Amino acid sequence: MSASDEVGRPDAVVVGAGVIGLTTAVALAEAGLRVRVDADRPPPATTSAAAGATWGPFMIGPEDRVGAWAATSLAVFEELAAGPRETGVAVIEGTHQSLTPARPPRWAVSAGARPCAAAELRAGYTVGWRLRAPVVDMPRYLAWLERRLTRAGGRLRAHTYRSLAEAAHEAPVVVNCSGSGAATLVPDPGVTPVRGQVVVVRHGGALREFFVDETPDAPELVYAFPHGDTAVLGGTAQRGDATLEPSPALSEAILRRCQAVLPELRDAEAVGTRVGLRPAREEVRLETAEAAATGPNAGVLIHNYGHGGAGVTVSWGCAAEVLDLVKQGRSAPPAG
Numbered sequence: 001m002s003a004s005d006e007v008g009r010p011d012a013v014v015v016g017a018g019v020i021g022l023t024t025a026v027a028l029a030e031a032g033l034r035v036r037v038d039a040d041r042p043p044p045a046t047t048s049a050a051a052g053a054t055w056g057p058f059m060i061g062p063e064d065r066v067g068a069w070a071a072t073s074l075a076v077f078e079e080l081a082a083g084p085r086e087t088g089v090a091v092i093e094g095t096h097q098s099l100t101p102a103r104p105p106r107w108a109v110s111a112g113a114r115p116c117a118a119a120e121l122r123a124g125y126t127v128g129w130r131l132r133a134p135v136v137d138m139p140r141y142l143a144w145l146e147r148r149l150t151r152a153g154g155r156l157r158a159h160t161y162r163s164l165a166e167a168a169h170e171a172p173v174v175v176n177c178s179g180s181g182a183a184t185l186v187p188d189p190g191v192t193p194v195r196g197q198v199v200v201v202r203h204g205g206a207l208r209e210f211f212v213d214e215t216p217d218a219p220e221l222v223y224a225f226p227h228g229d230t231a232v233l234g235g236t237a238q239r240g241d242a243t244l245e246p247s248p249a250l251s252e253a254i255l256r257r258c259q260a261v262l263p264e265l266r267d268a269e270a271v272g273t274r275v276g277l278r279p280a281r282e283e284v285r286l287e288t289a290e291a292a293a294t295g296p297n298a299g300v301l302i303h304n305y306g307h308g309g310a311g312v313t314v315s316w317g318c319a320a321e322v323l324d325l326v327k328q329g330r331s332a333p334p335a336g
């Protein structure tokens with residue numbers, strides 16, 4: 001693909017600097033496009049920075065496309081785990097457990113999950129499955145993605161868009177990766193913020209595996225992801241709540257719930273709280289849309305948003321699909 005002739009004008013603008021926007025921008029930049037990421041919140045202030053995070057579909061659809069995106073991403077994360085200090089990605093063991101009878105989801109079985117022996121179950125849990133899966137230290141990972149983008153010639157700019165038509169003036173290709181911001185930017189009433197709060201603790205190496213409570217219809221989320229000497233403990237899923245201010249009462253409750261299930265965290269010290277808004281939608285919207293502008297600015301508009309509770313899990317698969325759509329869009333004859 002050839003870069004735009006116009007000096008300084010990007011070939012593609014990606015709106016959004018979360019995991020979806022940055023991964024998409026890396027894929028486009030490494031394919032030879034001049035890419036600029038425009039976002040009103042920088043990577044460390046996005047929802048993506050608040051994620052736990054592990055690989056595994058949650059609150060996302062449709063199942064068939066998600067399965068393929070997740071598989072592509074898993075292969076990439078397994079490679080990135082070779083350099084965990086740099087990338088923030090590690091592949092470790094852990095369990096998903098349920099207080100009531102439950103079966104492992106299909107994605108866990110295909111990732112090699114095996115049933116837990118009775119001795120592996122936490123107090124009160126009746127069933128569980130063990131697997132090796134990527135865990136991602138998100139602030140470190142987003143910083144690494146940003147460096148990878150810069151190395152490929154991409155840039156980041158602080159900018160708030162009021163419409164996608166405005167973005168169409170900036171580049172012939174616009175990719176909308178605005179997460180929960182899509183609710184107003186597109187606008188798309190199908191996007192609902194699902195607030196998540198997590199507590200970061202220092203645990204001195206006491207937590208060696210990840211843990212996820214998978215009890216069907218559980219009223220509260222309980223999970224823990226170790227990242228070296230710290231861990232991310234969760235969580236909450238507050239549908240329709242877009243409050244970014246952390247709640248000390250919720251942090252206290254999260255810590256207590258996790259310590260009750262994982263006694264090795266009894267001396268863990270809370271060192272931070274993060275809040276993010278999962279961009280929930282019935283289905284991820286990943287498609288070429290009608291151009292947001294007409295006339296000379298009518299370029300290619302591709303949406304890539306609505307990844308709910310699994311944006312990290314599907315990020316590389318979605319980025320690869322966007323790249324395919326960009327290639328198709330650029331080779332199509334201009335409209336009119």
Ligand SMILES: Cc1cc2nc3c(=O)[nH]c(=O)nc-3n(C[C@H](O)[C@H](O)[C@H](O)COP(=O)(O)OP(=O)(O)OC[C@H]3O[C@@H](n4cnc5c(N)ncnc54)[C@H](O)[C@@H]3O)c2cc1C
Binds near residue numbers: 016038046056180
């Ligand atoms: C507590 C918590 C735990 C989670 N755990 C996991 C997990 O374990 N595994 C997993 O896969 N996923 C997890 N998720 C979900 C995951 O974090 C999201 O699916 C993902 O972050 C969505 O990424 P995104 O890039 O679409 O959105 P965001 O990270 O929200 O980024 C959106 C970007 O768009 C920009 N933007 C929006 N509107 C505009 C505008 N008008 N103009 C300019 N810029 C704009 C924002 O500034 C931001 O840069 C978790 C989420 C939370 C909250």
